Amino acid sequence: MTPQRYASVIRLRPEKEAEYRELHAAAWPGVLDRLQRSNVRNYSIFLRDGLLFSYLEYVGTDYEADMQAIRDDPESQRWWTFTDPCQQPLASAGDGEWWAPAEEVFHLD
Numbered sequence: 001m002t003p004q005r006y007a008s009v010i011r012l013r014p015e016k017e018a019e020y021r022e023l024h025a026a027a028w029p030g031v032l033d034r035l036q037r038s039n040v041r042n043y044s045i046f047l048r049d050g051l052l053f054s055y056l057e058y059v060g061t062d063y064e065a066d067m068q069a070i071r072d073d074p075e076s077q078r079w080w081t082f083t084d085p086c087q088q089p090l091a092s093a094g095d096g097e098w099w100a101p102a103e104e105v106f107h108l109d
Helices: 014-025 029-037 063-072 074-086
Strands: 004-012 040-048 051-058
Touching: 004 014, 014 074, 029 040, 029 063, 029 074, 063 074
Parallel strands: none
Antiparallel strands: 004 051, 040 051
């Protein structure tokens, strides 16, 4: 099965950059395990000019159910109590969106 690619963007609060980097330098094993069990692979977060860009590959068969499992996971919810204050949604984010989805305009295998 070919992985589905997903990318999204959010703003990093400048005063929280060091904290955000520290959190991700020691990402919690329970959070990483939940991502793996939800069929997330090749997950990266990049930073440039105050913008965080995330990229992941999904290898499962029910993306919505797997993403819901992450949202329902107590360890992930606790992780977000630390990471969310570091972030600020883009002005262009839709209602209820935290990370704004990015459209793929080019891909080379």
